[in-house]
Amino acid sequence: MTRLPVSTAAEAARLARTLLGRRRGPFLAAAAMFALVGAAGLVGPWQLGRIVDLVTRGGTASDVAVAAAWIAGAAVVTAVATTLSVGFLARAAEPALAELREDVLDRALRLETEELEAAGSGDLLSRVSDDVRVLAGSLTDAVPLLVNSVVTILFTVVGLAALDWRLGLAGLAAAPFYVAALRWYLPRSGPYYRREREANGDRAEALLTGVHGSRTLRAYGLADAQQETVDRASWRSARLSIDVFDLLMRFGGRTNAAEAAGLLLVLTTGFALVRADAASIGAVTAAALYFHRLFNPVGAVLFLFDEVQSAGASLTRLAGVALLPAGSAQGGTTPRDSSVAVLDVRHRYGDLVALAGVDLEIAPGERLAVVGASGAGKSTLGLVVAGRLAPTGGSVCVGGVDVRDAAAGDRPVVATVSQEVHVFAGSVRDNLLLARPDADDQAVVAALAAVGAADWVAALPDGADTEVGAGTVTLSPAQAQQLALARVLLADPWVVVLDEATAEAGSAGARDLERAADAVTAGRTAVTIAHRLVQAQSADRVLVLEHGVPVELGSHDELVAAGGRYARLWAAWSSG
Helix, strand or coil, X not given: CCCCCCCCHHHHHHHHHHHHHCCHHHXXXXXXXXXXXXXXXXXXXXXXXXXHHHHHHCCCHHHHHHHHHHHHHHHHHHHHHHHHHHHHHHHHHHHHHHHHXXXXXXXXXXXXXXXXXXXXXXXXXXXXXXXXXXHHHHHHHHHHHHHHHHHHHHHHHHHHHHHCHHHHHHHHCCHHHHHHHHHHHHHXXXXXXXXXXXXXXXXXXHHHHHHHCHHHHHHCCCHHHHHHHHHHHHHHHHHHHHHHHHHHHHHHHHHHHHHHHHHXXXXXXXXXXXXXXXCCHHHHHHHHHHHHHCHHHHHHHHHHHHHHHHHHHHHHHHHHHHCCCCCCCCCCECCCCCCEEEEEEEEEECCEEEEEEEEEEECCCCEEEEECCCCCCHHHHHHHHHCCCCCXXXXXXECCEECCCECECCECCEEEECCCCCCCCEEHHHHHHCCCCCCCHXXXXXXXXXXXXXXXXXXXXXXXXXXXXXXXXXXXXHHHHHHHHHHHHHHCCCEEEEECCXXXXXXXXXXXXXXXXXXXXXXXEEEEECCCHHHHHXXXXXXXXXXXXXXXXXXXXXXXXXXCHHHHHHHHHHCC
16 A cells, blocks of 8 residues: 655644744744743742741741732732633644645645555545544643643743752753653654554554445455454554553653652752751752652653654644645646547556557537446546546547646536535535535526426425535435536536446436436537446447447447447347
């Protein structure tokens, strides 16, 4: 399996800086609030140490009350500033994440069909679901805690040094213990997180394959085998997660040892200074509290490397797709007309030859039907003509312009409807306006009427405003196809490719869809991958493919009279 690209850490960091840089105001406001939280956090230990000195030296009750008021005021400032810091950070980070998701989806929609098929749908799905979820969770929980912890550490170290430089040095002497713990942990954890993200993609791929192909798997008695595949993929992901957790717990033991060593150093140094009358008991108490105050933020920073590594792995996977060339949906050259030229098109799927030297000229407004046995290469030819599949060899031109470079302003040059169509969550109107957002009610009604969908749409609870799709009103396969065909009418392409677009219906539904297909193809160049030969009968010309090779080309009447391959197919079809 060929996976979608993964960016380097440097590329992902540059992308993150760019996205956050577009929201500089909230980001700087969040930084200021985090700094205020760090400064306010110094007040408590400092005033507690002052209270110790007041008690030992005979201070007054009012002096103690003032110190207590300082502590209370600092607590209020900390609470307010913390709330504001998280709010400002959300205003900067959440829109940045939303933009990243949109960029990933945009690039994914522009990927070549063969790239997506090679990578598997699970890889892409895990990126736009699991990886986005991990990043979103980090922005909500980990990032505010990480930033707050780093700021707290910086301010506390400064406060500790300000009390007494010797106590400050004693506290810093614990740093090598923390560094040693990190140097042990980081090289071991990074590879685990990369493998864990990949395993999640494999798990999603196995699950999707089982769900989408469940009927086929059951029909061939392969359901148990696929279940074993899902089990293996799931347990591989679970084992990696367990290994990561075990590694994290061992890392925690090392950080606890570093905390104990640091606190002992501070207390031992403070004892020596007090005994030598070089520092007050209050100063040593404040220093010990300052160092103790470092336990949570230092521990958070160290343990957040767990989430940071996981989020970093997710960010590089998302950035790998987001940084793909954007391309252009509309940029290109306008064709001179709607003629289609298929020039020596060849295509392979691995060692399997799907098309072998197809040459074809389709005049403007001509309707061509492509017929042949299953596996003859019909759908592959349709994908190539539509520009959705880059052929192994040869090219397809529309009006003298390569189909991949052709553009016609607000109109698509080529539109396609396949046998499997998707009903998007939203109203019927929303489903149609995807093709032409500026279409008015009159155009929507006309498109529905042209494909024979006006009556059943009007019978829905809210007409064209009825919510359809998953979890709402379920449309039949024939109704879903009618919506897809109505979208094509609204889009008004120069060329339309129908790939067995009437196959998902019974005989009565198929007749309705055939009339709808006639309405869509009327007056425009059309290539129809014919599932029912009645579609070939109404076409201007018929192309017969056999093992990827054109074997006959002509009108329906001409090919029937010739008595060849098409005539035999028609005879079999006509006899029922």
